[in-house]
Structure formats: structure tokens, C-alpha cells
Amino acid sequence: MTAQIIDGKAFAARVREQVADHVSALKSDHGITPGLAVVLVGEDPASQVYVRSKGKMTIEVGMASFEHKLDADTSEADLLALIGRLNADPAVHGILVQLPLPDHMNSDLVINAIDPAKDVDGFHISNVGLLGTGQKSMVPCTPLGCLMMLRDHLGSLSGKDAVVVGRSNIVGKPMFHLLLGDSCTVTVCHSRTKDLADVVRRADIVIAAVGRPQMVKGDWIKPGATVIDVGINRVDAPEKGAGNTRLVGDVDFDSAAQVAGAITPVPGGVGPMTIACLLANTLTACCRANGLREPEGLTA
Numbered sequence: 001m002t003a004q005i006i007d008g009k010a011f012a013a014r015v016r017e018q019v020a021d022h023v024s025a026l027k028s029d030h031g032i033t034p035g036l037a038v039v040l041v042g043e044d045p046a047s048q049v050y051v052r053s054k055g056k057m058t059i060e061v062g063m064a065s066f067e068h069k070l071d072a073d074t075s076e077a078d079l080l081a082l083i084g085r086l087n088a089d090p091a092v093h094g095i096l097v098q099l100p101l102p103d104h105m106n107s108d109l110v111i112n113a114i115d116p117a118k119d120v121d122g123f124h125i126s127n128v129g130l131l132g133t134g135q136k137s138m139v140p141c142t143p144l145g146c147l148m149m150l151r152d153h154l155g156s157l158s159g160k161d162a163v164v165v166g167r168s169n170i171v172g173k174p175m176f177h178l179l180l181g182d183s184c185t186v187t188v189c190h191s192r193t194k195d196l197a198d199v200v201r202r203a204d205i206v207i208a209a210v211g212r213p214q215m216v217k218g219d220w221i222k223p224g225a226t227v228i229d230v231g232i233n234r235v236d237a238p239e240k241g242a243g244n245t246r247l248v249g250d251v252d253f254d255s256a257a258q259v260a261g262a263i264t265p266v267p268g269g270v271g272p273m274t275i276a277c278l279l280a281n282t283l284t285a286c287c288r289a290n291g292l293r294e295p296e297g298l299t300a
């Protein structure tokens with residue numbers, strides 16, 4: 001079998017188009033422009049690339065983009081004061097503080113200072129608790145993107161056996177709750193899991209989110225399973241010439257694609273969905289803030 005490739009780039013473009021249509025209607029029908037504030041502390045090159053890309057796409061879908069770039073030695077108190085101003089600003093519907101923060105800051109304290117209604121990352125402890133108890137919340141963007149792709153590809157997920165490899169707060173744990181919410185039977189695996197390959201082999205749905213390049217092999221995959229690869233790992237690529245690198249996922253794509261029914265590639269799979277879902281969350285937050293009906297298909 002050769003797996004169908006789930007094209008996250010194309011799917012993310014469709015999500016952004018839907019978001020842009022809703023934004024346009026919000027402007028014309030209600031005079032409201034959704035706004036997203038992104039806060040970057042320091043000059044981490046990877047973070048700068050992400051933040052630039054977020055700002056560009058925010059504007060492309062017609063939203064207002066507010067970028068706040070702070071020096072690496074900014075005090076935690078000054079960052080908290082900025083978050084307080086953004087919380088109080090009616091033009092700002094979503095706030096994202098780019099992680100990681102410099103070592104002298106307490107990330108949990110900073111994230112929990114964001115108004116939960118504007119927490120478009122879904123990292124605030126209130127949103128974590130709401131998701132964990134099946135209540136309406138802001139949902140972390142990467143797991144939301146995975147869920148959207150699964151629903152799009154499989155329709156109903158009810159009764160499917162899902163295995164999540166990785167137990168991070170950002171992906172593994174929220175993914176568990178989302179899959180459970182869609183009535184999957186969910187197993188979460190991690191570095192201490194016994195017979196990991198055997199557990200993964202039982203799955204109709206595999207979510208690989210461990211951050212270990214090409215760890216999940218083709219012979220771990222049940223024939224016909226749907227494989228979502230969240231990993232983004234840079235590895236040496238001597239075949240491209242000395243000193244070159246390439247991106248690979250947490251799944252050994254070539255062997256897994258021989259067995260799976262469908263699989264997301266890296267790059268071009270889950271990655272583009274994360275920013276698309278950030279924009280979808282900002283739209284959702286804006287609708288909720290204004291007492292308007294939430295867009296369908298863009299939330300969990």
C-alpha cells in the first residue's frame with residue numbers, strides 16, 4: 001500500500017480563506033476587525049521567523065496585527081505590564097507571547113497573566129482546565145490543526161483507536177483530550193512506555209509528537225492507519241552536500257508511507273496548520289468577545 005499524502009499546506013490555505021471570509025463579514029456587518037497581538041522577547045532567530053510569518057498571515061486574512069518586540073533583558077514586570085495593557089485593549093482579541101522566554105522569566109506566570117478569553121495559544125491554566133473537562137475553551141493551535149485534518153480525512157473519529165506518542169503540554173496532552181472528546185479510545189505513550197511499537201501497531205490513528213527524528217518506523221504502523229506527524233527535526237543531509245541539513249518528522253516517512261492509509265509529510269503537513277489555527281482562534285476569540293456566533297468548522 002502507498003499512503004495518501006495529507007497536504008497540510010493546501011488545507012491550511014483553505015482554513016485561512018475561511019477565516020478571511022469571516023473577517024470580511026465581521027467588518028462589513030458589524031464594523032469589527034479582529035486583532036492579534038504577538039509579543040517577542042529577545043532575538044532568537046527561529047522565533048523571529050515564526051513571528052514575522054504570523055504577522056504576515058494575520059494581515060493577509062484581513063486582521064489587525066500588533067507586534068511587540070522587547071529586548072532580551074526586559075524585566076518580567078515590564079512584560080506583565082504590557083500584557084495588562086493588551087488585556088485591556090478592546091482592539092486586541094488574541095494575545096500570543098512567543099516561547100521560549102528568556103531564562104530570567106517565569107513562563108507559567110507570564111502565560112497565566114494573559115486574559116484567558118484572549119489566550120489564542122490555549123496555554124492558560126483556565127483553558128487547560130476547560131479543555132480537560134470538555135468545556136468550551138481556547139484550544140492549542142497544533143493539536144487543533146491535527147484534529148481538523150483527521151476530521152477532514154476520516155469524517156467521524158468515534159470509536160477509533162488513537163495512539164499519541166509524546167506527552168507534552170503543548171501537543172500530547174491537549175491532543176489526548178481532543179481525541180477523547182471525539183470519542184476515540186486514546187492511549188498516550190512516552191519515553192517509559194513498554195513495547196512502544198506494539199502499542200502503536202494497534203492504532204487506527206497515530207499522532208507522533210516526541211521530537212525524535214524518524215523514530216516511528218513503518219513496521220510500527222497498522223496497515224491503513226492515519227498517521228499525523230507533528231515532529232519538525234533538522235538533521236544532517238550529506239546527500240545534499242557536506243554541511244547541508246533537511247527537515248524530517250518524528251515518523252520515518254518512507255517506510256510508514258508504504259503501510260499507512262494516509263500520512264502527513266514534513267515539511268508541508270501539520271506545520272502550516274499551526275498558524276492557520278492561530279488565526280482561527282483569534283477569529284473565535286473575537287466572535288466570543290462580541291457575543292457573535294462562532295465560525296463553524298474552525299473550533300474543536
Ligand code: GUN
Pocket residue numbers: 096097098099100121141
Ligand atoms: N514557540 C514555538 N511554538 C509556539 C507556539 O505554538 N506558541 C507560542 N506562544 N510559542 C511558540
